[in-house]
Amino acid sequence: MALALIILAAGKGTRMNSDLPKVLHRLAGVPLLAHAVGLGRAVDADKIVAVAGYGADLVRDEAEKLGEGVEIVLQDQQLGTGHAAGCAAQLLADFDGDAIVLLGDNPFIRPETIAEVLAARARGADVVVVGFEASNPAKYGRLIRSDTGALKAIVEAKDANAAERAVSLCNSGIICAKSSLLFDLIGEIGNDNASGEYYLTDVVGLANARGLTAGVVICDEDETIGVDSREGLARAERMFQDRARAQALENGVTLSAPETVFFALDTMIGRDVIIGANVVFGPGVTVENGAEIRAFCHLEGCHISQGALIGPFARLRPGAEISADAHIGNFVEVKNSTVERGAKVNHLSYIGDADIGAAANIGAGTITCNYDGVMKHRTKIGAGAFVGSNTALVAPVSVGAGAMTGSGSVITQDVPEDALALSRVAQVNRLGFAAKFMARLRAVKAQKDSLKDKG
Ligand code: UD1
Ligand code: MG
Secondary structure (H helix, E strand, O other): OEEEEEEEEOOOOHHHOOOOOHHHOEEOOEEHHHHHHHHHHHOOOOEEEEEEEOEHHHHHHHHHHOOOOEEEEEOOOOOOHHHHHHOOOOOOOOOOEEEEEEEOOOOOOOHHHHHHHHHHHHOOOOEEEEEEEOOOOOOOOEEEEOOOOOEEEEEOHHHOOHHHHOOOEEEEEEEEEEHHHHHHHHOOOOOOOOOOOOOOOHHHHHHHHOOOOEEEEEOOHHHHOOOOOHHHHHHHHHHHHHHHHHHHHHOOOEEOOHHHOEOOOOOEEOOOOEEOOOOEEOOOOEEOOOOEEOOOOEEOOEEEOOOOEEOOOEEEOOOEEEOOOOEEEEOEEEEOEEEOOOOEEEEOOEEEOEEEOOOOEEOOOOEEEOEOOOOEOOEEEOOOOEEOOOOEEEOOEEEOOOOEEOOOOEEOOOEOOOOEEOOOOOOOOOOOHHHHHHHHHHHHHHHHHHHHHHO
8 A cells, every 4th residue: 555654844843942943953963854754765655745834945955855755735824733734635635545644853763663553554443543651641642542442532631631641551643544534534623622723633533433443553652752852852862872872783883982972863884893982973974894983083974995994083074985995094084085995094184076096195284175266176196196295286186196296295287197296395405504593593692681681
């Protein structure tokens, strides 16, 4: 059966105390919206629709970055979750399949839970809700079941009587039904309740009133954690990192100080990778088996191949492609560049928009001058080249295979293969000059000091 995911993301998230819509706050290096969209992709949703309201333009921009197939619908006024989900009705009018509603601020829902929801639908439940046993049910909607376990209604905390409030099985916010039925039921929702809102949760009671059945899939409370405040965001980050670290260790990654290593949602690390203390992974990093990342590195949008050695104190930025057995050392920044097999950039360098050939050696302090103030240009360095320390490579420029540059050179013209390029003032040795010069300076100082003593 085809599947549509509807992500509710129109709320401002007042308690975030932010100009940014809540779903654009970052968790594990990516916006909350990306977590929800990632879930949609993980369950192979045929359509992913986000309902945007507050900061809708920003949400739309972010959705575009998340790739194909994320559609945005607008909810002008935030009249409640039922009204929000209803905003997707037109877009999904001809959709023949199930629709699942997900709250955009719930980043930890697992694909397995969605699979259970779909299995419950396949077993015949017309509406399926994901519930959890709440340690503190206070603010959640309560799942009211019959003696046989069938779900009869969801009662919001504000509307619940004492008996209903005593129920600890709560609504996670995920509801699934056949798309056409869901929108049909949403059309019947009113707002005569304690909040004056259109509650999506009313679809359960409305389905029962039609003689349809509703079921519950129960998941762990941790999975349903939502982000409502900065404190909640920080807590969610801690939870994510704890799990990512545990997962990395289980996958055969050595972390010498796990609590100081930070992963992103999509970080991919192979077996027998060694990661030192205080390493931060931004989005889009892949590290292949057996590479080593030493302490205090910051990596994003890069690929590190087998046996490469990174850091300590290295920064790899988007488009850094580090091949097998290459070395990137301390205080080296690499951006949008390939460093081929066995090449070494070991100390204090900036390598931007460059291609560095296999086994080339880039001396300490080498800088690619890739930016002319308006445009970026590439530097090409051939295999086995030896770039002397403190060379400035003014791009566009190339250094041929096996060529050398003298230390301190400013290279503005291409260097042919196997050549030595020198561009610096020739050295002159003046014999005895230093000794004479120092003697003169000392004499001047002695005279000044004696005048001061007398004065
Ligand atoms: C909702 C559920 C509650 C459940 C809880 C789980 C309803 C009526 N209640 O309550 O049963 O236990 O989530 O966390 O559904 N949103 C919109 N447009 C709106 C209103 C909300 O897009 O008009 C979005 C918000 O941005 C948010 C999500 O829907 O991401 C949930 O809204 P929220 O107001 O937090 O619902 P709760 O009161 O927490
Ligand atoms: Mg909420």
